[in-house]
Amino acid sequence: MDVKARSSSGPNMVSTEEEDLKRGPWTIEEDFKLINYISIHGKGRWNSLAHSAGLKRTGKSCRLRWLNYLRPDVRRGNITLEEQLLILQLHSRWGNRWSKIAQYLPGRTDNEIKNYWRTRVQKHAKQLKCDVNSKEFKDTMRYLWMPRLVERIQAATTTADTASASAATTSNASIEQMLLPNLSYYTLDNVSTAASSDSIGTQVSPISDSTDYYNGVLANYNPNQDYFQANHESLISPIGNYCNNGDGMDFGLIELNHHWVGDGDGDGLHNLLNAEDFFFLQHQFNFNM
DNA sequence: AATTTCACCAACCGCTATTAG
């Protein structure tokens, strides 16, 4: 567990009529108390738990610390490509419903996803001088970033294939299980309706929509050809064809077969856009603003 | 080397929904 050493001196104490409550960063001692108490007694009402565990914290603070950091199934580390894709897709469906999105990313907390969105995705919207909730930005994600993530995921899988056939089999299976229901989002049927739909609020079987996946744009994907050229007729947005002339964004102009711009750690949306793309998008948005 | 800016993320706040009495 990555519990950074923190000073336990000089706590921020909040005076109340009943007791002094501590705020701010948790100390190792507090973490240990909370973990220890829950491991023995289990979870209960957080306020009474905080008191019983000897923590001068609100129940609310204890709950948050447990859920976001201490519970054993919390997954830490960089957001993977697959997780990035899921976040983009699910956010396009549900918006800022972080806890709902987090349900589909095991081990990730709503807070972590929210932070990812705000620091990575919103940053790019800002760079493009557009609102993160604007249709232009959403379409950029849907028709440019998401397909590119898929490309990278598949490229990584291909690499894994050559490196280790057996390992790749496992990798493919896990990626497909995670992405199949979500990649179906690219199909035309879903594109037009998914944005406002909340119909999948009930849990969807991870592999229930595999037909959509294989019938969709991704089924036609070939890493050796221009994705958008290959799928011009399929890439019709809810308001028009983005690959034709007109007011829409002509992603068909973008040369796709070039290197990614990024820091090479495979993390962050900036890896998905190269310099030409970025210039192009900025140009588009500046004109459309 | 010192300072400033940026990026990240843990934690808090305010609000709403749910539950218990």
Added chain:
DNA sequence: TCTAATAGCGGTTGGTGAAAT
């Protein structure tokens, strides 16, 4: 049924380390 307590959610803030100047 009503009310208070609690849980949960989404938005925001502040601290910290890294990178840039």
